[in-house]
Amino acid sequence: SYVLTQPPSVSVAPGKTAKITCGGNNIGDKSVHWYQQKPGQAPVVVVYDDTDRPSGIPERFSGSNSGNTATLTIIRVEVGDEADYYCQVWDSSGDRWVFGGGTELTVL
Amino acid sequence: QITLKESGPMLVKPTQTLTLTCTFSGFSLSTSGVGVGWIRQPPGEALEWLALIYWHDDKRYSPSLMSRLTITKDTSKNQVVLTMTNMDPVDTATYYCATQGLTMNDAFDFWGQGTLVSVSS
Numbered sequence: 001s002y003v004l005t006q007p008p009s010v011s012v013a014p015g016k017t018a019k020i021t022c023g024g025n026n027i028g029d030k031s032v033h034w035y036q037q038k039p040g041q042a043p044v045v046v047v048y049d050d051t052d053r054p055s056g057i058p059e060r061f062s063g064s065n066s067g068n069t070a071t072l073t074i075i076r077v078e079v080g081d082e083a084d085y086y087c088q089v090w091d092s093s094g095d096r097w098v099f100g101g102g103t104e105l106t107v108l
Numbered sequence: 109q110i111t112l113k114e115s116g117p118m119l120v121k122p123t124q125t126l127t128l129t130c131t132f133s134g135f136s137l138s139t140s141g142v143g144v145g146w147i148r149q150p151p152g153e154a155l156e157w158l159a160l161i162y163w164h165d166d167k168r169y170s171p172s173l174m175s176r177l178t179i180t181k182d183t184s185k186n187q188v189v190l191t192m193t194n195m196d197p198v199d200t201a202t203y204y205c206a207t208q209g210l211t212m213n214d215a216f217d218f219w220g221q222g223t224l225v226s227v228s229s
């Protein structure tokens with residue numbers, strides 16, 4: 001079955017850049033979505049189809065996807081960006097949607 | 109304005125069947141390309157996709173849980189129902205329903221607030 005691997009945690013200072021990776025076999029051939037989930041809240045899409053950003057999501061959030069790694073990049077990180085972030089793809093061979101294990105972003 | 113809300117029991121006993129209802133507004137599940145899915149999240153753990161039903165009644169299930177899940181829709185009531193049989197304490201989780209295909213291809217674009225279901229005797 002298809003597995004998405006994320007680092008459990010990423011720490012960054014305010015104003016700096018955070019990069020959250022999502023590893024998967026030839027993930028570059030798939031369309032990756034990224035979700036932000038704050039404590040006690042439902043997930044929210046921050047990037048979809050690798051690089052697109054929903055309306056209302058700051059331009060500080062961007063995505064890339066190539067080879068075996070997709071990356072969510074947050075520039076000029078703010079305290080309000082502290083959250084868990086999940087990547088997601090469609091696994092066509094398994095006929096299922098797959099989420100990564102999630103990355104906790106801490107803003108020091 | 110698109111809203112979804114999950115409802116169902118907060119507590120079920122082991123071996124019982126769980127029935128959850130997602131009641132939504134602001135869109136129609138008869139619109140081409142639209143789906144409603146269920147995703148769960150055990151306390152402190154990651155998201156797990158469970159099932160999804162499309163506007164044309166096509167259904168998809170998590171292979172690992174397929175034998176226990178049934179998803180149905182009632183377009184006239186704007187509801188999607190998920191049943192999960194033979195509940196176990198490991199099924200304790202927050203259960204979310206979410207739309208797919210409204211605005212972002214196959215991302216889950218709008219979510220309900222979730223409902224916490226505990227499994228205990």
